[in-house]
Amino acid sequence: MERLALTPMSKGNAMLQEEKVFKDPVHRYIHVRDQLIWDLIGTKEFQRLRRVRQLGTTFLTFHGAEHTRFNHSLGVYEVTRRMIEVFKGHPHWNEDDRLLCLTAALLHDIGHGPFSHSFEKVFETDHEHWTRAIILGDTGVNAVLRRMGDEFPREVADVIEKIHPNKLVVSMISSQIDADRMDYLQRDAFYTGVSYGHFDMERILRVMRPLEDQVVIKNTGMHAVEDYIMSRYQMYWQVYFHPVTRSAEVILNKILRRAKALYLDGYAFKQTPVHFIPFFDGNPTIADYLKLDEMIVFYYFHTWEEETDAILADLCRRFLHRRLFQYVEFTQHFIMNEWSGLKERFKAIGVDPDYYLVVDFSSDLPYDFYRPGEEEERMPIHLLMNDRNLHELSRESEIVEAISGKKRTDHKLYYPQDILHTPGQEDTKREILEILSN
Secondary structure (H helix, E strand, O other): OOEOOOOEEEOOEEEEEEEEEEEEOOOEEEEEEEHHHHHHHOOHHHHHHHHOEOOHHHHHOOOOOOOEHHHHHHHHHHHHHHHHHHHOOOOOOOHHHHHHHHHHHHHOOOOOOOOHHHHHHHHOOOHHHHHHHHHHOOOHHHHHHHHHOOOHHHHHHHHHOOOOOOHHHHHHHOOOOOHHHHHHHHHHHHHHOOOOOOOOHHHHHHHEEEOOOOEEEEHHHHHHHHHHHHHHHHHHHHHHOOHHHHHHHHHHHHHHHHHHHHHHOOOOOOOOOOOOHHHHHOOOOHHHHHHOOHHHHHHHHHHHOOOOOHHHHHHHHHHHOOOOOEEEEOOHHHHHHHHHHHHHHHHHOOOOHHHHOEEEEEEEOOOOOOOOOOOOOOOOOEEEOOOOOEEEHHHHOHHHHHHOOOOEEEEEEEEOHHHHHOOOOHHHHHHHHHHHHO
């Protein structure tokens, strides 16, 4: 292990006497040389990420997907650190931005909660809001960051929020080819056991170049970038939008909605859900948010299995014991012509369609060129040609051109197939199955 002198680097930071190294299955090693980074990793807010899975309900589909936001955050930090090593000495790279990049990379997911996206939908909150609140609030993370100056936490938050004036730094953490994506694609592929998400990251890092407002790729690295784009495309449709994962997410969403509705109706829980009450009431503090992790959520799901409310108890049993909903593909024609009749038949057999009949949409745009004026303007990937001019990737790559700007959308209808095969009201259940099979 490399021995380093304790040397001041800048206000509030020093080099560690001995480099810290994390063994990592994706990047082999993650290197920490800065006291600031080491202290941020040690904060309770960052350690909480050990108790939040990276892929939410995906572990119910791919049993190895138990990795956490903690794993991923360290990985994004490491990819960014390697980018900076490549950028050293290039005209548009300012070494004074090094710690800003590294801290933003490390903390970019600090605001994620348990089963993040389902949780956010139900409680109308946003992990980006909590990321900023944790970085700027009365937290251990903020105390460590302020050692670099009172404005440093705000700069870090602005980079993560993509509003910092230094567009180069922002693009390293968040763009169509960034440290975040390069880590999660490989990490998620590794832990799910699939082959789709692998690409030659080392090659991409070697051909990355910093410009004033973005990271660009030397044209000699175009084929490695094509591979990266296709890896992302495959991961979304084979892993992230897997129908079994979506079924589990649908049930999770309905559990949280049912618990919230019961609380607002004055239902007397056998065990008061104290951790959820601030979210049911709509006024959680940072302290409330940081107390919630997936261990806490699972605890309540176990207790809710024993609730007298049949819907909440059933949904919790389904989630905990993997008795998931079945699904069918559907079209807009189906919604227009069959939806209302299907809901009425569900009510007729005593099944609440608000909790047991769910329309779900999945969509992804694997790569896009620049579309000025759109709500989310995506900076395209640019190739640095031999004459020093920039060419947008899809102008040079037929593979990328074929999928560029094309959003793919998936429509599925989820329902409890097991209920439709139980004794009683067979005629109505047969009608439901006929509708679903068309």
